[in-house]
Amino acid sequence: MSLVEARELFCVYPGSDGGVAALQGLTLDVQEGEVCVVLGPSGSGKTTLLRMIAGFERPDAGCVRIGGRTVAADGEWVEPEQRRIGMVFQQGALFPHLDVAANVGFGAARRERVGESLELVGLGARAKAYPHELSGGERQRVALARALAADPEVILLDEPFAALDAGLRETLREEVAAILRAAGASALLVTHDQAEALSLADEVAVLRDGRVVQTGSPEEVYDRPSSRWVAEFLGEADVLPGTADGGTVECELGRFSAGRELSGAVQVVIRPESVAIGHGSGASRDAAEAVVLERSFYGHDQLVHLELRSGLRLRSRRLGFPAWHPGDRVRVWLDGPVNALAADQEPESAPAGTAR
Numbered sequence: 001m002s003l004v005e006a007r008e009l010f011c012v013y014p015g016s017d018g019g020v021a022a023l024q025g026l027t028l029d030v031q032e033g034e035v036c037v038v039l040g041p042s043g044s045g046k047t048t049l050l051r052m053i054a055g056f057e058r059p060d061a062g063c064v065r066i067g068g069r070t071v072a073a074d075g076e077w078v079e080p081e082q083r084r085i086g087m088v089f090q091q092g093a094l095f096p097h098l099d100v101a102a103n104v105g106f107g108a109a110r111r112e113r114v115g116e117s118l119e120l121v122g123l124g125a126r127a128k129a130y131p132h133e134l135s136g137g138e139r140q141r142v143a144l145a146r147a148l149a150a151d152p153e154v155i156l157l158d159e160p161f162a163a164l165d166a167g168l169r170e171t172l173r174e175e176v177a178a179i180l181r182a183a184g185a186s187a188l189l190v191t192h193d194q195a196e197a198l199s200l201a202d203e204v205a206v207l208r209d210g211r212v213v214q215t216g217s218p219e220e221v222y223d224r225p226s227s228r229w230v231a232e233f234l235g236e237a238d239v240l241p242g243t244a245d246g247g248t249v250e251c252e253l254g255r256f257s258a259g260r261e262l263s264g265a266v267q268v269v270i271r272p273e274s275v276a277i278g279h280g281s282g283a284s285r286d287a288a289e290a291v292v293l294e295r296s297f298y299g300h301d302q303l304v305h306l307e308l309r310s311g312l313r314l315r316s317r318r319l320g321f322p323a324w325h326p327g328d329r330v331r332v333w334l335d336g337p338v339n340a341l342a343a344d345q346e347p348e349s350a351p352a353g354t355a356r
Contacts, residue, residue, distance in 0.1 A: 003186045004030035004053060004154055009062035011048055011210075022048040023059070024210035030154060030188050031203065035180055038190045039197040040207030041233065046190040047158065049207075053188065054087060054156055055080035067153045086147025086155040090162050092139040094131040100142050101127040109151035117145040121179055136164050137172045144176060148183055155180070157189040161196065173200055194234050198222060206230055222271075223337040224259075231269045231339065236303075238314035242268040242340060249340045252308055253333060254286040258340045265343035272303060272317035274336030277324065287331035292324050306332060 006028045012019040023045045030036040040046050051057040052072065053064055063073035066085070071078040094103050100123065105114045118124045121141040131139055140160055147155050160176070161169040177200050180187050191197055197204050198218040205215045214226040225231035228239060242251035244262035249255065251268045253275075258266075278287070293305040293313070297320065304316045304324045316332070324330070 001032045002029040003032040003067060004028075004036075004188060005063075005065040006049065006053065007063050007065075009049070009052060009064070010060045011045075011052065011057070012060055022210055023052075023062075026062075026207075026211055028205055028212055028215075030186060032186050033184055034202040035177065035185075035187045035189065035200055036203045036205060037197040037201035038188065038205045038207055039192070039194065039234075040190075041192055043209075044207040045210040046192070046207055048210075050156055050158055050188070050190050053154075054085055055083050084150075084153040086150050086152035088140070088143045088147050088155065088157040088160050090159045092131075092143040094139055094142060094146075096131050098130075099127065100129050100131075100134070103131070103142055104146045104149050106146065108146075108149040113149040113151065117149040118142075120148060120183055121145045122175075135168075137168050137175075140164070140172060141175070141179075144179060148179075148185065153186065155185050155187040157187060159191050160189070161193075162191075169196075176200070198234075206233070208233075224339055225269065228267055228269060228341060236272050236315060236317075238270050238272070240268045240270065240312060240314065241343070242266045244340060249338075252310055252312065253288050256334060256338055262340055262342070266340045267343050269339045269341060270314060270334070271336065272315040274334060274338055275306075275314060275316035276333050276335035277304060277306070277316050277318065277330045279328075279330050287333040290330055290332045292326055292328040292330060294326055295324050297323070306330070308332070 006026060009023045009026045011023040012021050026049060038046050038049060052059050055071065055078065059072055064071050066083055070076050071083050101114055104117055108114055118127055121144055123138060123141055161173055164172060173196055189200060201218055203215060204218055204221045205212050206221060214221055214230050222234055225234060231237040240251045242249050244258060244264060244266045247258050247261055249258045249262065249266055249268060288308055290306040290308050293307050296303040299320055302318055302320050304318065305313065306316060307313050
């Protein structure tokens with residue numbers, strides 16, 4: 001069941017050149033009990049979408065429904081405080097003069113929800129502390145507890161980890177995912193961080209220029225991107241030319257099934273982790289020849305830059321051993337998901353964003 005429904009949302013901000021299009025017919029569903037993450041680059045319309053669902057901004061066209069009730073449409077409007085949403089902002093937005101319990105109790109559906117929510121986020125013992133006495137991660141957990149205490153139909157999170165350092169960000173997002181699922185909460189989170197989206201979401205919606213260009217599980221959008229732009233935005237990807245005949249694709253690294261009907265020239269989108277390297281008896285029978293150009297070592301793994309006989313280059317992400325060195329002649333083959341797209345599908349890179 002769709003708990004949040006955004007349908008054909010349009011928003012244009014006034015400007016001297018005719019305005020800035022922030023949303024251009026955006027449609028999105030958030031399912032009950034799931035965490036939906038909206039992912040997109042700066043300027044794709046993420047924040048505008050969140051603010052329209054929250055009721056902080058009105059759409060120029062389209063409608064928003066929460067729990068089956070229309071909250072924004074032509075001639076219909078429900079104020080933010082009447083929408084039964086919980087909001088977690090980037091900086092937490094706690095009241096500095098109130099202790100943790102009072103912050104969580106602000107807007108709580110009932111008194112006992114304060115203690116329940118603090119226990120859920122693991123801060124039951126910090127009820128009497130003040131925001132300045134908490135770490136950044138604790139402040140964000142208090143903000144989440146405050147949102148949960150209101151018994152909302154949906155929780156909206158606006159880049160809630162962006163202000164934290166890298167190590168804390170990774171730890172906290174794991175904690176928040178566990179908390180939301182333990183609470184059975186429905187949530188919509190917006191971010192520009194690909195790792196954050198893929199690790200947190202039940203469903204990922206990728207935004208570009210005010211439109212949703214792909215939705216699906218984290219595995220689906222990563223392994224089967226709908227376009228080259230999505231593939232390159234979601235992570236490292238190399239593209240080789242290929243040809244398709246029916247459901248079979250052939251490129252310099254061999255033949256594979258496309259999983260659907262394709263014919264003619266295609267773009268073969270390859271993740272580094274799907275490229276295996278070896279030599280001698282350790283190589284696949286269908287392996288291509290390549291030379292190692294450079295190698296970046298990270299301890300647990302290594303990223304090896306390769307040049308094929310044709311002069312095309314690609315990358316292979318392997319375990320940290322054995323070590324590969326510039327000049328090594330190796331064999332290269334496919335060893336993981338590969339995606340084929342029509343060769344003339346779209347330009348290689350995204351145009352500059354025009355929305356906030």
